[in-house]
Amino acid sequence: MKNKLSWFAVPYVVWIALFVVAPIILVVIYAFSTADGSFTLDNFSRMGTYAVVFGRSFKLAIIATAVCLLIGYPISYLMSREGPRFQRVGMVLIMLPMWMNFLLRTYSWMSILENNGLLNRLFQSIGLIDLYNQIAMALSANPAAYEPITHFQLINTQGAVVLGMVYNYLPFMILPIYSVIVKLDRSLIEAARDLGANTFHVFRRVILPLSLPGVLSGITMVFVPSVSTFAISKMLGGGTEMMLGDLIEQQFLGGAYNPQLGAAISLVMMLIVVVCMVVMNRFGEGEEQAVML
Amino acid sequence: MKRSNSLLSRVFMALVFVFLYAPIVLLIIFSFNAGNSNTVWQGFSLEWYEKLFRDRLIMQSVYTTLLISLLSTIIATVAGTFAAIGFYSMRRRIRDPLMTVNNIPMMNADIVTGVSLCLFFVAFFNFWGDFAVWFNSLQGVIQLPTRLTMGFGTLLIAHVCFNIPYVILSVGPKLRQMDKNLVDAAQDLGCTWMQAFWKVIIPEIKPGIISGALTAFTMSIDDFVISYFTAGSSASTLAMTIYGMTKKRVSPEINAVSTLLFVTVLVLLAIVNIREARQERRNAHRLHA
Numbered sequence: 327m328k329n330k331l332s333w334f335a336v337p338y339v340v341w342i343a344l345f346v347v348a349p350i351i352l353v354v355i356y357a358f359s360t361a362d363g364s365f366t367l368d369n370f371s372r373m374g375t376y377a378v379v380f381g382r383s384f385k386l387a388i389i390a391t392a393v394c395l396l397i398g399y400p401i402s403y404l405m406s407r408e409g410p411r412f413q414r415v416g417m418v419l420i421m422l423p424m425w426m427n428f429l430l431r432t433y434s435w436m437s438i439l440e441n442n443g444l445l446n447r448l449f450q451s452i453g454l455i456d457l458y459n460q461i462a463m464a465l466s467a468n469p470a471a472y473e474p475i476t477h478f479q480l481i482n483t484q485g486a487v488v489l490g491m492v493y494n495y496l497p498f499m500i501l502p503i504y505s506v507i508v509k510l511d512r513s514l515i516e517a518a519r520d521l522g523a524n525t526f527h528v529f530r531r532v533i534l535p536l537s538l539p540g541v542l543s544g545i546t547m548v549f550v551p552s553v554s555t556f557a558i559s560k561m562l563g564g565g566t567e568m569m570l571g572d573l574i575e576q577q578f579l580g581g582a583y584n585p586q587l588g589a590a591i592s593l594v595m596m597l598i599v600v601v602c603m604v605v606m607n608r609f610g611e612g613e614e615q616a617v618m619l
Numbered sequence: 620m621k622r623s624n625s626l627l628s629r630v631f632m633a634l635v636f637v638f639l640y641a642p643i644v645l646l647i648i649f650s651f652n653a654g655n656s657n658t659v660w661q662g663f664s665l666e667w668y669e670k671l672f673r674d675r676l677i678m679q680s681v682y683t684t685l686l687i688s689l690l691s692t693i694i695a696t697v698a699g700t701f702a703a704i705g706f707y708s709m710r711r712r713i714r715d716p717l718m719t720v721n722n723i724p725m726m727n728a729d730i731v732t733g734v735s736l737c738l739f740f741v742a743f744f745n746f747w748g749d750f751a752v753w754f755n756s757l758q759g760v761i762q763l764p765t766r767l768t769m770g771f772g773t774l775l776i777a778h779v780c781f782n783i784p785y786v787i788l789s790v791g792p793k794l795r796q797m798d799k800n801l802v803d804a805a806q807d808l809g810c811t812w813m814q815a816f817w818k819v820i821i822p823e824i825k826p827g828i829i830s831g832a833l834t835a836f837t838m839s840i841d842d843f844v845i846s847y848f849t850a851g852s853s854a855s856t857l858a859m860t861i862y863g864m865t866k867k868r869v870s871p872e873i874n875a876v877s878t879l880l881f882v883t884v885l886v887l888l889a890i891v892n893i894r895e896a897r898q899e900r901r902n903a904h905r906l907h908a
Contacts (some may be wrong), residue, residue, distance in 0.1 A: 330812070335705025338698060338783065339717065345780045346723055349735035352742060369853050401635050404628045414896070416632075418888055421837070422640055425884040427684075429858040431841050431875045433869055434642035437649075437657035444645065444658050496639070546726070554728035557843060559867055571844075578734060578848065584739065591732045619768050 350596070356589030369590035376573060377592075385572040387485060387553035389492035391499075393537040394548045397492070399541065403533070405500075406507045417504070420497050428494045432561050435490055436563030439481040439562065446477040482564030491548075498547040506540030507533065539609050546602040554595055570595065631741025643881065648863065650874035656709050667875040673873055679875060680860040683771070687846075688839035691778035696832040698779070699786025705822065706787065707794040725784045732781060733848030740849065771805065778839050779848040785838060786831035793827030794820075 355410075360366045403572050405416050423431060438444045459474040466472045480486060510533065518528045556571025563569075570591060577588025624632075645657075650668070654661035671677060706714050706721075724732050744767045751763035802825065805815040821828075843858035850859060861873055 331708035333703050334701040335717070338702035338705065340700070341780075341783075342717075342720055345776060346720060347740070349739035350723070352738045353735045354732070356738060383800055397635060397890055398629070401632060404624050407624055411896075414892065418892060419636060420639070422884065422888065423643060424837055425888075426643065426877060426881055427841055427843060427858045427861075429861050430646065430873070433861060433865065433873065435647045436865070436869075438642060438645065440658065442658065447658060493638070493642070528675075545710050550726070550728050554730045556730060557862060569807065571728075574730055574734060578737060578784065588734060589738065592734050595728050595731050599728060599731075603722075603726055 327522055353589045353592050353596070356586050357593045359582075359586060359592075368468075368597070369587050372587060373590060373594070379570060379573050382484075382567065383553050386488055386567075386569070387493070387549055390488045390495065390552045391545055391549045393488065394490045394496050394499040395541070395545065398544060399497060399503055402500050402504035402507055402537075402540075402580075403529075406510075408491060411506070415443065417501075420500050429557060429561075430488050431494060432558055433495065434472055435486075436481065436561055439486055439489075441477045441479070442482065445480060449478060459519055481562060484563070484567055486562040487559050487567055490562040491552045491555060494558065495548040495551055498551070499544040502543040502547065503537060503540040506537045510536055542606050542609055546606060550599055550602065560574060635688070643877075647878045647881065649871065650878040652871065655871050657869075657874070667871045668712050668879075669873040670870075671875045674870075674890075677857070677860060677872055677876060680855045680857045681880075683774075683854055684840065686854040687771075687774055687778055688836055691775055691782050691839050692832055692836040694775075694779050695782035695786050695835045696828060699783040699831060699835075700785065700790050700824070700828055701788045703790035703794060703824075707791065721784050721787055724781045729844035733771070733777070733845040735774075736777050736780065737769075737848040740769055743766070756791075768853065769849060770853035774846060774850045774854050774856070777845050778842070781802070781842070781845060782835035782838060785834045789831035789834060790824055790827040793824040797823045814890070834840070 336482060338373055339359075357369055358365055358367070360368065408416065436443075440446070446455075455475065455477065458478075459472075463469050463472045463474070514532055514536070518532045523531065554571045554574075555569060556575045557570040558595075559567050559572055565572075573590050574588045574595075576582045576589070577584045651661075651663050651665070652661055653664040691841055702721075709717070747767055748765050751765040754761075754763050755765070759890060766874050797820070801819050802815050805819045806812065810818065829892065843856070843862065846856045847862070850856065855863075857876065861869065864870065866872070
């Protein structure tokens with residue numbers, strides 16, 4: 327019976343070959359060729375001119391991942407200690423924003439962070455902006471020349487881009503960590519307690535090491551989309567904070583049409599993902615389920 | 620042994636939920652705003668809903684989004700279930716490398732998947748063009764179209780592509796949990812091979828199929844980047860329409876359409892969850908009885 331059923335996978339294997347493997351081979355070919363099709367390494371050496379973009383993308387993605395971890399881990403842990411009904415509703419609530427396209431959610435942040443957006447209006451109405459002006463004027467060397475601000479610059483900053491990433495990808499951090507913690511064998515915790523561990527020790531010596539596969543999978547799932555985002559940086563960064571995703575997009579659909587260079591950058595991005603996957607696989611089994619909520 | 624959380628940690632959880640939902644709530648509130656501002660409340664009105672239903676561009680993109688998500692979910696669920704059964708019946712030596720390749724679209728950055736598919740479609744269409752010209756010159760009976768462009772078809776293929784891995788990943792564990800003797804037993808008791816498949820395997824893995832389909836649909840609805848690279852200029856999903864608008868001014872009609880989508884999803888999920896909860900309670904009762 328076994329061999330007969332394995333034929334079920336044949337159409338999908340053909341599909342993978344066509345729509346997964348062949349496109350990736352094309353990316354590799356493009357990355358190593360010139361516009362007229364001969365072999366070159368220029369595309370990679372030319373990436374040096376974009377070192378700033380690489381640096382910025384990594385910086386912002388690492389910050390966003392760290393913030394997601396700092397919020398996501400405690401939330402997952404606290405959630406797993408609640409009753410079953412609370413957990414069920416809580417997880418639905420965490421998943422729910424994903425059902426609204428991420429562009430819609432990012433667009434909403436635009437109107438919150440705008441110069442005359444909701445947050446600035448709020449700051450205005452509680453007098454925060456006036457307070458800031460008074461303090462700044464008092465501190466400035468030449469109070470007469472001080473120009474009072476009318477708003478805080480919130481949008482079109484790197485902070486706004488990080489906020490957008492954290493907001494959009496936080497569920498990707500919570501889900502894998504939560505699913506690992508909630509499946510932890512409770513008797514292990516009880517055993518640790520019986521053997522004299524206090525809450526802190528139980529957490530550090532039992533829960534934390536056992537939830538590591540979920541943490542790693544969460545880090546990957548937040549870091550990869552963050553480092554490659556392009557819509558968020560354009561909408562909340564105002565186009566001034568160009569990221570790797572914007573760079574790739576420009577090479578294919580934007581003004582700086584150069585698919586060869588775009589393919590080379592994509593290839594680098596794929597290598598990043600491979601590295602992440604290898605690290606995750608080293609930490610073994612839990613990963614496969616962790617990826618699926 | 621289970622101790623409930625302190626007040627402080629409850630407050631922390633509440634804050635995170637406020638953070639997650641504040642932008643959505645604002646979007647919904649301002650969909651009922653009279654003016655076209657997203658920041659100043661100018662009175663209640665349904666004007667944006669009215670305008671929305673008359674806006675061909677937005678309605679068309681909503682329709683495309685829903686159709687693509689539904690079709691790709693159905694195709695991916697069927698194909699993914701068969702593929703998972705096939706994978707599961709293979710020897711590990713063959714299965715493991717295949718699973719790694721299967722995970723690629725899921726792990727890869729969206730933009731890389733989008734770009735690679737875009738390159739592939741363009742290359743294929745060029746090849747097809749040459750082939751069609753050659754084929755048409757050979758005979759006069761069948762005329763093949765010589766110019767193919769990206770559009771609904773390529774969009775659908777792309778969505779199916781990134782959806783199947785999610786289905787496989789959620790069906791796979793259910794297959795592994797299944798008692799391998801069940802199928803043999805069914806056949807010993809006179810089931811044909813097909814009957815064993817429909818009456819034993821499918822019911823066993825049904826929860827996995829459903830959660831896989833749900834994940835696939837979520838991913839489809841949430842996607843922007845891959846669609847952006849594979850839709851060409853003839854098809855546009857809602858996300859692409861909004862992205863086009865952000866360069867100029869976003870109309871509050873978008874708030875209205877988001878509200879409608881959100882409320883629909885909320886109601887659907889509530890129904891599914893209430894039903895599930897009831898089912899579980901009933902099962903628990905049966906166990907006690």
